[in-house]
Amino acid sequence: MRFIDTHCHLNLMAGQGIDMDLALREACADGLTHAVQIATDLTTARQGRELCSRWNAASDMPEMSYTAGLHPEAADQGGSVPAIVSFIEDHESDGNFLGIGECGLDYFHSTEFAPEQKSILRTFFELAERLGLPVILHLRDSRVYEPGETRSVRDALQILHQFPSVRGVLHCFTYTYEEAAPFIERGWFVSYSGILTFKTATALQSGACRVPLSQLLVETDAPFLSPVPHRGEVNRPGYVRHTLEFLSRLRERECGESSENVISAIYENSLRFLKWKRILQEGLYAR
Numbered sequence: 045m046r047f048i049d050t051h052c053h054l055n056l057m058a059g060q061g062i063d064m065d066l067a068l069r070e071a072c073a074d075g076l077t078h079a080v081q082i083a084t085d086l087t088t089a090r091q092g093r094e095l096c097s098r099w100n101a102a103s104d105m106p107e108m109s110y111t112a113g114l115h116p117e118a119a120d121q122g123g124s125v126p127a128i129v130s131f132i133e134d135h136e137s138d139g140n141f142l143g144i145g146e147c148g149l150d151y152f153h154s155t156e157f158a159p160e161q162k163s164i165l166r167t168f169f170e171l172a173e174r175l176g177l178p179v180i181l182h183l184r185d186s187r188v189y190e191p192g193e194t195r196s197v198r199d200a201l202q203i204l205h206q207f208p209s210v211r212g213v214l215h216c217f218t219y220t221y222e223e224a225a226p227f228i229e230r231g232w233f234v235s236y237s238g239i240l241t242f243k244t245a246t247a248l249q250s251g252a253c254r255v256p257l258s259q260l261l262v263e264t265d266a267p268f269l270s271p272v273p274h275r276g277e278v279n280r281p282g283y284v285r286h287t288l289e290f291l292s293r294l295r296e297r298e299c300g301e302s303s304e305n306v307i308s309a310i311y312e313n314s315l316r317f318l319k320w321k322r323i324l325q326e327g328l329y330a331r
């Protein structure tokens with residue numbers, strides 16, 4: 045079986061006692077063909093670029109892509125946004141540069157920095173529209189609200205209205221189908237992490253059955269959020285297969301799709317996601 049991790053933070057794995065090179069080599073032997081190293085600030089964007097050029101020279105490693113952005117929880121580093129924008133302008137034509145992210149709105153701990161987060165998100169959407177780059181969007185609230193009530197989702201959508209051509213992925217999505225629907229209608233992907241496999245995630249699971257198969261992705265968000273049966277351990281890109289297999293069995297049971305079909309469709313979606321920049325830039329975009 046071949047599979048892809050569309051969102052991980054390999055730079056953070058080392059700090060958790062994981063040998064990144066070994067973890068990637070093992071995952072590659074298991075079927076992981078590609079992984080995306082996601083930046084959370086300027087330093088991790090630079091690290092991602094270096095890691096990609098090192099790893100992509102090795103034949104026994106998955107092919108790596110990288111991104112650049114500013115995580116909303118780092119909104120106090122808003123002063124670095126112009127440097128991140130320059131970094132993106134300088135490297136957007138690199139073959140391994142995927143897009144802008146992660147960026148977004150995070151109201152989990154507080155909404156104190158909401159104005160800064162919104163203004164930074166506006167800057168990244170503007171850049172995404174200008175350069176034809178996809179966006180990796182992080183949205184998080186302190187609890188699950190009723191559809192239409194999740195403030196981070198509602199606020200992001202309001203900003204997105206001003207940039208109608210922007211496309212991207214709702215990364216590590218944890219809200220209802222109704223919350224995702226306006227993004228799905230705009231052609232966005234919805235990506236599920238290991239949270240989907242948790243016993244208590246029943247609302248999330250029923251939403252994941254309603255997302256069109258052609259717009260589904262999976263990710264680890266490693267080193268966080270390990271899926272069952274590794275819950276509580278340090279996550280790694282190879283563990284994405286557990287989320288993928290869970291989702292394929294879920295859709296087989298609930299939607300009558302064959303699990304093999306779901307696995308291969310998500311693989312094709314992931315490949316499309318990896319080259320989305322070219323698709324957007326060449327105006328080949330179609331849902």
Ligand SMILES: [Zn+2]
Pocket residue numbers: 051053082146265
């Ligand atoms: Zn992340």
